[in-house]
Amino acid sequence: MTDPLTHGAGQDLLAAWKRAWQARDVDALLALFADDADMRPDPFEESLLGAVAIRAYWNAFAAERVNAELDAQRIWVQDRTVLASWHGATTDRRSAERIRHRGFLAFDLDGAGAIARLRGWPAERVVGIDSTIKPEPGDPAAAQEGA
Numbered sequence: 001m002t003d004p005l006t007h008g009a010g011q012d013l014l015a016a017w018k019r020a021w022q023a024r025d026v027d028a029l030l031a032l033f034a035d036d037a038d039m040r041p042d043p044f045e046e047s048l049l050g051a052v053a054i055r056a057y058w059n060a061f062a063a064e065r066v067n068a069e070l071d072a073q074r075i076w077v078q079d080r081t082v083l084a085s086w087h088g089a090t091t092d093r094r095s096a097e098r099i100r101h102r103g104f105l106a107f108d109l110d111g112a113g114a115i116a117r118l119r120g121w122p123a124e125r126v127v128g129i130d131s132t133i134k135p136e137p138g139d140p141a142a143a144q145e146g147a
Contacts, residue, residue, distance in 0.1 A: 002080060002111040010077035013107060013115075014084055021070045021088070024062040030055055034114040041120040065090040067098075067130060082107040089127075096133040097126045 013032070020028035030051060033039070039054050040047040048054050070088035077083075088101045103122035110116040129135075 004079045005077050005082065005109065005113075007075070007077050009113070010075050010082040010084075013082050013109070013113075014072040014075055014086075018070050018072065022068045024065060024068055026055060026058045026062050029058045032115050033118075034110050034112070034116045037115055037117065039115075039118040041118070041122065043119070043121055064093055066093050066133060067091040070101075080109045080111075082109065091130040091133050093133065094136045096130050096135040098128045098130045099124050100127050 016028070016032060019025075020032065033051065033054055035051050036049075037051070037054060038047050038049055039057070041057065048057050068088065068090045070086060073085045073087060075082065075084045082105075084105045084107075086101075086103055086105060089098060090101065091098050101122060101124045103120055105121075106117075106119040107115050108117040
């Protein structure tokens with residue numbers, strides 16, 4: 001039987017998640033997962049199974065988002081599961097839309113401390129245009145700004 005996690009271990013996981021997410025560091029994010037992990041970032045989407053599918057998801061995130069911020073609001077640990085409520089923000093690189101995120105994450109860790117299963121319940125809302133990013137030509141946000 002594998003030992004239960006400590007609250008400190010849960011905090012360490014979320015700190016590593018935050019660093020990788022904010023840096024949009026795909027390799028650092030993947031290093032947190034088991035090779036055969038099951039990741040479902042949204043309950044209305046299919047699970048992403050294994051390192052290749054999970055890497056594709058994070059590659060798209062890193063390509064599409066800039067100015068990423070993330071903070072865990074509350075962390076709970078039960079046995080080998082870490083639960084976290086969180087909030088953050090990103091900017092869509094293509095449209096320059098600033099997006100606020102809030103959500104809940106559940107991480108089930110394997111015996112080695114890697115994420116074996118992730119479940120997310122995200123909510124997001126566009127809150128404006130990030131003036132530090134130039135929208136790509138032909139993007140609806142770019143046309144809106146010019147009106």
